[in-house]
Amino acid sequence: MADDSPLHDLDNRIARARAAEDVRAGATPAPPAKGYSQGSRVLAELIGAPLGGGIIGWALDKWFGTFPWCFLVLLVLSIVVAGRNIYRISQERAE
Missing domain, CATH: 1.10.287 (Helix Hairpins)
Incomplete structure (x- = not known):
């Protein structure tokens, strides 16, 4: 499978969305x-x-x-x- 596959693109978008939600929700503890x-x-x-x-x-x-x-x-x-x-x-x- 090539990197341009729809599943690979979907995984990247999900990972970015989860990271953005963690930052927004404050899931990453601040020192x-x-x-x-x-x-x-x-x-x-x-x-x-x-x-x-x-x-x-x-x-x-x-x-x-x-x-x-x-x-x-x-x-x-x-x-x-x-x-x-x-x-x-x-x-x-x-x-």
Whole structure:
């Protein structure tokens, strides 16, 4: 059969119509906006960094017997690092 056959032409037209309908109906999912991703990263920094610094500082204090000094130093350090990371995230362009 040649490419000019009516069945081949019909298959092409059906495929184009299905693709156009998928686009119109929104069947092809759009990727999430970058702004949502940045918000999630900020939230992770706000929660994760101080929590991690506090836990590590508490563990070091238990190990060395220096409570509350390692806890306080690492907690403050992790808050500063989280702030710096949040500043870097805020400088990215949300597209």
